Amino acid sequence: MLKASGSRHVLVHRLIATTVLPLVPLATACSTVVAVSSPAQFVATKSPHMVWVTKTDNTVLALQSPQIIADTLGGFVRGDFIEMPLSSVQVMRARQAAPKHTLLLVGGVTLASAVAAAMALHSASAPPSGAMCNDADPEAC
Numbered sequence: 001m002l003k004a005s006g007s008r009h010v011l012v013h014r015l016i017a018t019t020v021l022p023l024v025p026l027a028t029a030c031s032t033v034v035a036v037s038s039p040a041q042f043v044a045t046k047s048p049h050m051v052w053v054t055k056t057d058n059t060v061l062a063l064q065s066p067q068i069i070a071d072t073l074g075g076f077v078r079g080d081f082i083e084m085p086l087s088s089v090q091v092m093r094a095r096q097a098a099p100k101h102t103l104l105l106v107g108g109v110t111l112a113s114a115v116a117a118a119m120a121l122h123s124a125s126a127p128p129s130g131a132m133c134n135d136a137d138p139e140a141c
Helices: 002-029 039-046 099-125
Strands: 031-035 050-055 060-069 072-077 080-085 089-097
Touching: 002 099, 039 050, 039 060, 039 072, 039 089, 060 080
Parallel strands: none
Antiparallel strands: 031 089, 050 060, 050 089, 060 072, 072 080
8 A cells, every 4th residue: 555655646746747847947938028218228227138239220130248338339249249339229129027928927837736736636535446466476466
């Protein structure tokens, strides 16, 4: 009887792990890329790791470690440091938190965890579906 109880315990842990663990990386995905209203103020206050800049000539640059120096935007593009006047920035986009996405994710994880726990408790409390054999020789069962 102890062996069956232990295997149910392992089954419960596996069920919860297979339900919840794949959702963990999504927790960091609760963000979205949006246009910022004031590029200079955004870079100065938020210190983003990366921004996407659409210049007035419609070229788009992925700018890493952006920084503002007076009226100039600087940062790294493919490892090279570049500078451009802020006046040449048409649109700046940056990754920002998405609270609604986070709320949906947390709700989904909570629901999945509750269902997994209910299933595990239900299967753990159900009577065994066959005769239990505690004999060391499997052929004796």
